[in-house]
Amino acid sequence: MPELPDVQVFKQYVDSTSLHQTIRKIDLRSPELLGDVSAEELKQHLLDHSIHASRRHGKYLFLRLDNSASVVLHFGMTGFPVYFLNQESAPDHIRLLLTFSSGYYLAYDCRRKLGLIDLAGNEQDFIDSKELGIDAFSEHFTYKTLKDLLKNKKGSIKSTLMNQKIIAGIGNIYSDEILFQSGIHPKSCAGALDDSRLKHLYNEIKRVFQQSIQSLASTRAFPKEFLLPNREPGAECPLCGGNIVKQTISSRSSYFCNQHQTDIS
DNA sequence: AATATTGTTCAGCA
DNA sequence: GTGCTGAACAATAT
Numbered sequence: 001m002p003e004l005p006d007v008q009v010f011k012q013y014v015d016s017t018s019l020h021q022t023i024r025k026i027d028l029r030s031p032e033l034l035g036d037v038s039a040e041e042l043k044q045h046l047l048d049h050s051i052h053a054s055r056r057h058g059k060y061l062f063l064r065l066d067n068s069a070s071v072v073l074h075f076g077m078t079g080f081p082v083y084f085l086n087q088e089s090a091p092d093h094i095r096l097l098l099t100f101s102s103g104y105y106l107a108y109d110c111r112r113k114l115g116l117i118d119l120a121g122n123e124q125d126f127i128d129s130k131e132l133g134i135d136a137f138s139e140h141f142t143y144k145t146l147k148d149l150l151k152n153k154k155g156s157i158k159s160t161l162m163n164q165k166i167i168a169g170i171g172n173i174y175s176d177e178i179l180f181q182s183g184i185h186p187k188s189c190a191g192a193l194d195d196s197r198l199k200h201l202y203n204e205i206k207r208v209f210q211q212s213i214q215s216l217a218s219t220r221a222f223p224k225e226f227l228l229p230n231r232e233p234g235a236e237c238p239l240c241g242g243n244i245v246k247q248t249i250s251s252r253s254s255y256f257c258n259q260h261q262t263d264i265s
Numbered sequence: 266a267a268t269a270t271t272g273t274t275c276a277g278c279a
Numbered sequence: 280g281t282g283c284t285g286a287a288c289a290a291t292a293t
Contacts, residue, residue, distance in 0.1 A: 076273090077290090113289060114271075114288080172271060252271075
């Protein structure tokens, strides 16, 4: 379930393995994942070129090539990148496979085919075409930005946080985590949160993402006071001892504490 | 075998 | 057009 922290870790992974290597071969095994680019065009841009930088916006990862175009990857529910040398280490559902001149491979694996492989001449134009909002981990995402974005919003705070056109990067899992840490009920009206709650929310977005990126990148051990390891109905709330309950909110299953996330504003 | 899973997109409604 | 909700879709595990 790659949301912002997962994709940030993918970015770090690609940065530390795959930059500045000439691509000798490209094997597109699931062309149905292509966006507005043809297989031919993609191959043309990749072959004999290299990735010289990467950038993440929300849940999208851009691999910037040395010819100024960028490969765009979206990981859907089940996607991830794998860098490997021996075939025994190859993942099971490779959709795109790059072979570097070093002999190493970079695979885009996606068990369920709910991802996207695309090519962007200009990354900002791509972001605009998807109407993506500001990245939730960007330094330009300030408290004031959040306050302005939520002002006058009529929907629940959960569905608002998950709306990629308002803020990019937050999905079902992390909206639950952020609201849990902020002590805000997921059904609270987004536009009705007072300054104190908004401040909490802002701080927790930053803190949860920073902590999660750290946990995913190293030990994968999330802090035990996170909701994530306790995300099942009937579990004991690690913050207050209440009960974790499951409820469908904006047609997604949400988990929250029935004790410290009770009041709906 | 039916159900749950998630991000995106789109139909439908006020 | 705008803002919002809910459902469809992909493929697989349980």
